[in-house]
Amino acid sequence: MKPLSGLGWIYLLALFTFVFAPIVASVIFSFNSDRFPTLPLGSFTTDWYVRAFGRAEVWTAIGNSLIVAAVTSFLATFIGFATAYTDFRYGFKFKQAYLALALLPPTLPLVIMGLAMLAWLSQVGLSGTLTGIVIAHVVLATPFAMAICRLRLSQMDPSLEAAAWNLGAGQWAAMRYVILPFCGPAIVSALCLTAAVSFDEFIVAWFVSGLNRTVPVMILEILQGNVDPQINAIGTVVFLTSMSLVIAAQVLIFRRRRDG
Amino acid sequence: MADPTTEPLVSFRSVHKAFGTYVAVKSLDLDIHRGEFIAFMGPSGCGKTTTLRMLAGLEAPTSGTITIGGKVMNDVPPHQRDTPLVWQSLALFPFLSVVENVEFGLRMRGVAPKERRDRAMLWLERMQLKGFETRRIDQLSGGQRQRVALARSLVTEPEMLLLDEPLSALDAHLVIRMQGVLTRLQKELGITFVYVTHSQSEAFAMADRVVIMGNGEIAQVGRPQEIFRGPKSRFVAEFVGRNNILGGTVKAGMLETAQGVVPVPAVRDGKAEIVVAADRVTVSGARPEGAAIRASFLSEEFAGTGIICYFETADGAEWKAQVTESQLATLQPESGQEFWLSWNANSAHVMGG
Numbered sequence: 215m216k217p218l219s220g221l222g223w224i225y226l227l228a229l230f231t232f233v234f235a236p237i238v239a240s241v242i243f244s245f246n247s248d249r250f251p252t253l254p255l256g257s258f259t260t261d262w263y264v265r266a267f268g269r270a271e272v273w274t275a276i277g278n279s280l281i282v283a284a285v286t287s288f289l290a291t292f293i294g295f296a297t298a299y300t301d302f303r304y305g306f307k308f309k310q311a312y313l314a315l316a317l318l319p320p321t322l323p324l325v326i327m328g329l330a331m332l333a334w335l336s337q338v339g340l341s342g343t344l345t346g347i348v349i350a351h352v353v354l355a356t357p358f359a360m361a362i363c364r365l366r367l368s369q370m371d372p373s374l375e376a377a378a379w380n381l382g383a384g385q386w387a388a389m390r391y392v393i394l395p396f397c398g399p400a401i402v403s404a405l406c407l408t409a410a411v412s413f414d415e416f417i418v419a420w421f422v423s424g425l426n427r428t429v430p431v432m433i434l435e436i437l438q439g440n441v442d443p444q445i446n447a448i449g450t451v452v453f454l455t456s457m458s459l460v461i462a463a464q465v466l467i468f469r470r471r472r473d474g
Numbered sequence: 475m476a477d478p479t480t481e482p483l484v485s486f487r488s489v490h491k492a493f494g495t496y497v498a499v500k501s502l503d504l505d506i507h508r509g510e511f512i513a514f515m516g517p518s519g520c521g522k523t524t525t526l527r528m529l530a531g532l533e534a535p536t537s538g539t540i541t542i543g544g545k546v547m548n549d550v551p552p553h554q555r556d557t558p559l560v561w562q563s564l565a566l567f568p569f570l571s572v573v574e575n576v577e578f579g580l581r582m583r584g585v586a587p588k589e590r591r592d593r594a595m596l597w598l599e600r601m602q603l604k605g606f607e608t609r610r611i612d613q614l615s616g617g618q619r620q621r622v623a624l625a626r627s628l629v630t631e632p633e634m635l636l637l638d639e640p641l642s643a644l645d646a647h648l649v650i651r652m653q654g655v656l657t658r659l660q661k662e663l664g665i666t667f668v669y670v671t672h673s674q675s676e677a678f679a680m681a682d683r684v685v686i687m688g689n690g691e692i693a694q695v696g697r698p699q700e701i702f703r704g705p706k707s708r709f710v711a712e713f714v715g716r717n718n719i720l721g722g723t724v725k726a727g728m729l730e731t732a733q734g735v736v737p738v739p740a741v742r743d744g745k746a747e748i749v750v751a752a753d754r755v756t757v758s759g760a761r762p763e764g765a766a767i768r769a770s771f772l773s774e775e776f777a778g779t780g781i782i783c784y785f786e787t788a789d790g791a792e793w794k795a796q797v798t799e800s801q802l803a804t805l806q807p808e809s810g811q812e813f814w815l816s817w818n819a820n821s822a823h824v825m826g827g
Contacts, residue, residue: 371563371565373561373562373563373565374565374567376532376552376565377559377561377565377567378567378578378582379531379532379551379552379553380530380532380552380553380557380558380559381553381558381578381579381582381626381627381630382553382579382582382583382630383553383578383582384551384553387553387582388553391578391581391582392567395567395569395570396567396568396569398569
């Protein structure tokens with residue numbers, strides 16, 4: 215790989231500044247005593263945090279988000295891994311169509327997806343329930359899990375599984391002792407990433423959540439009332455949670471590259 | 475009941491394997507005996523690897539039967555066979571340590587942890603890998619990985635070991651050393667080795683019997699020497715060794731060819747092809763007695779044991795002759811220069827005869 219030139223570095227720096235400045239600003243103002251986000255800054259305070267996390271509905275929303283994210287990440291990773299393994303192991307007719315369909319959901323406009331989910335979930339009586347949000351998020355997150363698992367499987371020597379059979383492992387034993395350990399880092403990374411996708415996701419959740427609001431939906435509802443620095447405090451916590459999950463996923467991906 | 479000592483370990487009977495419309499193996503009939511080192515050799519796509527995979531149960535024959543130890547094995551899944559395979563890629567498990575790799579087969583067979591660790595350690599010792607047991611696979615050299623793969627396959631004490639081009643990824647000097655390791659191991663264990671390779675030197679150096687395959691069929695089976703000196707067909711003659719082929723019509727002990735008339739060993743009158751090995755050809759400037767043809771020099775190639783000189787006959791056929799360095803210095807051939815290539819008439823091999 216070519217080292218980055220001086221101009222390249224400046225470009226990269228400008229890009230990251232542009233992307234992260236609003237988030238950094240939000241973090242700074244969450245510790246600022248002034249009611250409105252203006253410069254110069256007032257004094258340092260954790261008051262907004264105390265107030266935001268003193269509200270019962272914030273905790274309910276966080277609880278909802280965590281439950282949805284946890285269940286979604288398990289289901290999405292399981293389905294995503296199974297889909298990727300099917301692709302790895304079997305050749306069949308219409309495989310390209312199968313893959314295209316499996317990767318389709320993130321390419322759909324979220325508004326369409328949210329509307330469709332709302333219509334469908336109310337038909338089956340799940341709209342407004344956490345189960346409904348989980349179903350919608352699994353649809354959204356599974357392709358990410360599948361992509362990560364597929365990448366890992368593509369790095370595997372195809373003889374590895376057959377070698378396990380050859381040494382006396384049946385299909386399930388080979389899955390348990392060879393395929394799963396080999397894909398271990400990818401699976402954990404998929405769990406983190408799908409949890410982050412669910413935790414952050416707003417539009418679809420807004421359509422289907424009803425009274426069981428998740429954190430992003432709650433933030434919007436507070437914002438609609440007034441601009442309150444408590445939003446900055448909640449936003450900072452959400453940002454840190456998502457970033458931790460995404461960074462954990464990245465670290466696992468990079469570590470397995472080195473192991474490669 | 476048949477005597478288990480003389481009964482072949484493996485029998486292929488009219489085995490056919492097709493992938494869709496592509497026929498990989500056609501009407502294969504072959505017995506593999508207990509304790510023999512047999513090598514399947516042929517160009518890529520000749521069906522040798524498919525044959526090996528059928529023995530391991532990774533492919534099922536389309537028709538015909540494969541018996542191992544007297545039992546029909548056609549549809550027995552791989553994990554219920556005792557046919558460990560040393561893979562071309564070695565297929566060592568990267569997430570397991572060296573000793574965990576070696577004990578994998580025992581673990582899958584439900585051997586208790588203590589016993590399997592002990593047995594794995596014995597094999598590591600035998601393969602001179604003591605002290606490496608806790609290493610990861612990527613911390614080993616190519617030769618060490620090779621020995622781990624062997625230990626992993628042999629730890630279950632199978633009757634037969636399958637090897638799929640196991641030395642193809644090694645440096646030349648390691649190949650020679652591993653050939654020694656393999657032949658010694660096979661003699662010590664007394665088990666059957668089934669070795670697949672495209673390398674003539676590996677097959678001929680190690681195997682008791684060599685099976686030459688081409689286009690999914692057996693072209694010739696025999697001891698290395700038999701095949702090397704007595705190829706049965708043009709395909710075998712061109713594939714093994716450095717052979718020259720001369721075709722023509724035999725009349726009263728003389729072969730009439732486009733290159734002239736040469737004496738041949740006793741053979742019936744009619745069309746015939748003879749094979750003259752490059753190491754049995756003498757290059758000279760003046761016409762010698764006996765069997766000889768005229769050809770012009772093209773180029774030379776250093777080949778370790780000697781120098782291979784390439785010639786072209788008047789009708790465009792390529793001839794090879796192996797000479798020593800001092801012979802080459804005396805001849806001082808120049809491109810296009812004409813020479814006589816001669817051989818002892820009785821050292822030529824008549825094909826199909």
